[in-house]
Amino acid sequence: xxxxxxxxxxxxxxxxxxxxxxxxxxxxxxxxxxxxxxxxxxxxxxxxxxxxxxxxxxxxxxxxxxxxxxxxxxxxxxxxxxxxxxxxxxxxxxxxxxxxxxxxxxxxxxxxxxxxxxxxxxxxxxxxxxxxxxxxxxxxxxxxxxxxxxxxxxxxxxxxxxxxxxxxxxxxxxxxxxxxxxxxxxxxxxxxxxxxxxxxxxxxxxxxxxxxxxxxxxxxxxxxxxxxxxxxxxxxxxxxxxxxxxxxxxxxxxxxxxxxxxxxxxxxxxxxxxxx
Amino acid sequence: xxxxxxxxxxxxxxxxxxxxxxxxxxxxxxxxxxxxxxxxxxxxxxxxxxxxxxxxxxxxxxxxxxxxxxxxxxxxxxxxxxxxxxxxxxxxxxxxxxxxxxxxxxxxxxxxxxxxxxxxxxxxxxxxxxxxxxxxxxxxxxxxxxxxxxxxxxxxxxxxxxxxxxxxxxxxxxxxxxxxxxxxxxxxxxxxxxxxxxxxxxxx
Numbered sequence: 001x002x003x004x005x006x007x008x009x010x011x012x013x014x015x016x017x018x019x020x021x022x023x024x025x026x027x028x029x030x031x032x033x034x035x036x037x038x039x040x041x042x043x044x045x046x047x048x049x050x051x052x053x054x055x056x057x058x059x060x061x062x063x064x065x066x067x068x069x070x071x072x073x074x075x076x077x078x079x080x081x082x083x084x085x086x087x088x089x090x091x092x093x094x095x096x097x098x099x100x101x102x103x104x105x106x107x108x109x110x111x112x113x114x115x116x117x118x119x120x121x122x123x124x125x126x127x128x129x130x131x132x133x134x135x136x137x138x139x140x141x142x143x144x145x146x147x148x149x150x151x152x153x154x155x156x157x158x159x160x161x162x163x164x165x166x167x168x169x170x171x172x173x174x175x176x177x178x179x180x181x182x183x184x185x186x187x188x189x190x191x192x193x194x195x196x197x198x199x200x201x202x203x204x205x206x207x208x209x210x211x212x213x214x215x216x217x218x219x220x221x222x223x224x225x226x227x228x229x230x231x232x233x234x235x236x237x238x239x240x241x242x243x244x245x246x247x248x249x250x251x252x253x254x255x256x257x258x259x260x261x262x263x264x265x266x267x268x269x270x271x272x273x274x275x276x
Numbered sequence: 277x278x279x280x281x282x283x284x285x286x287x288x289x290x291x292x293x294x295x296x297x298x299x300x301x302x303x304x305x306x307x308x309x310x311x312x313x314x315x316x317x318x319x320x321x322x323x324x325x326x327x328x329x330x331x332x333x334x335x336x337x338x339x340x341x342x343x344x345x346x347x348x349x350x351x352x353x354x355x356x357x358x359x360x361x362x363x364x365x366x367x368x369x370x371x372x373x374x375x376x377x378x379x380x381x382x383x384x385x386x387x388x389x390x391x392x393x394x395x396x397x398x399x400x401x402x403x404x405x406x407x408x409x410x411x412x413x414x415x416x417x418x419x420x421x422x423x424x425x426x427x428x429x430x431x432x433x434x435x436x437x438x439x440x441x442x443x444x445x446x447x448x449x450x451x452x453x454x455x456x457x458x459x460x461x462x463x464x465x466x467x468x469x470x471x472x473x474x475x476x477x478x479x480x
Contacts (some may be wrong), residue, residue: 024319042436051455053459055455078379079377104473130457131458131460132458182439183437200443204443205422205423205441206426206429209424209425229425229429272422273413
């Protein structure tokens, strides 16, 4: 899945040329409108994360350590009231069996033993069935549902048309004059998911950047390439039934990103995604 | 006091103890404002008699005032003293757990078991060290990526940069319900019940 467009290279050549060009145009008083030539088009992209809903399974070392800690705690502890009661009742039972004290306690008197209580609690626990940690969506690998991979972060990927190509990308929108880049990202979310989605943006600053030059056929003096600024947000609303998703979309984990994104783009995105 | 009174009056007769009052006042029995005031004309003569009640009053007043001051000082000292610390219940082991019958009786650990434990601890510390290093490295890449993005943004437009480095007021306080062991069961009806809170509340 190598990029057919040659311009999708990293900032190898552009980083050298860009500061020289923009030094003349950039510093000094800047107007919001494009009075000075700005060869880079700006995009705001959104990395919408669905946070994990269940805990991750323990690794082997963690399990061993947890078992050891439990053992040490047991060794250092004292008997609780319940355990003392249990021990005493066991002693009584043993004494009764050995010396055949039938009529001592009286047959009519029913005593609830600690062991009976424990059995009762065990029964009650077995009657309760918790939801399973691996959902149906996991088993069938339905990547469009939010209910899969409940123990890791899920990211939204949409198919967008860039130039003359359909690519899988993080949802992005072009920056328009008069808005901050964060509002561009919010607009991107509204375009792809509708207005009723609540997401908590993590700050005003972008998390990462992807810079690319347009292919030579489209490239002009004013329009060299594009810069995509990534913003991170946590998905707050739980169900997306109200979302009007127009294009193709996917919810993927960090490991599965490699199957969809281009290598350079993937490299930049991986830099600001924590390994969870 | 009786001897002094007799001496001052020029001691008419050594009156017996109980009838000393009547021996003092032969003529002015008719009208008296108080049993201490003999007559208006004999005011001066009764002056020495006021010495005794005056002494009492002075001493009384002085004594009472001294007592009140002492009480006030004590109250102020108590108030100034640091307020009593609220005991942390978790740190105080109730005494009933130190009884001997409570001690657990377990077989002593074998040599292999202690060895296994020590080796496991060492492996654990190595594991945690690697985990910590990986986390720190991830955070460093995160910060580096953000710095690069901000640098490029500044090259693009100064005001967008200023808007980006502004503090986001709505971000904190950030609340989130942590992940559980199992996902929520759809259509679960929790059993009815009342939760009675028996935590002890201390006031200072």
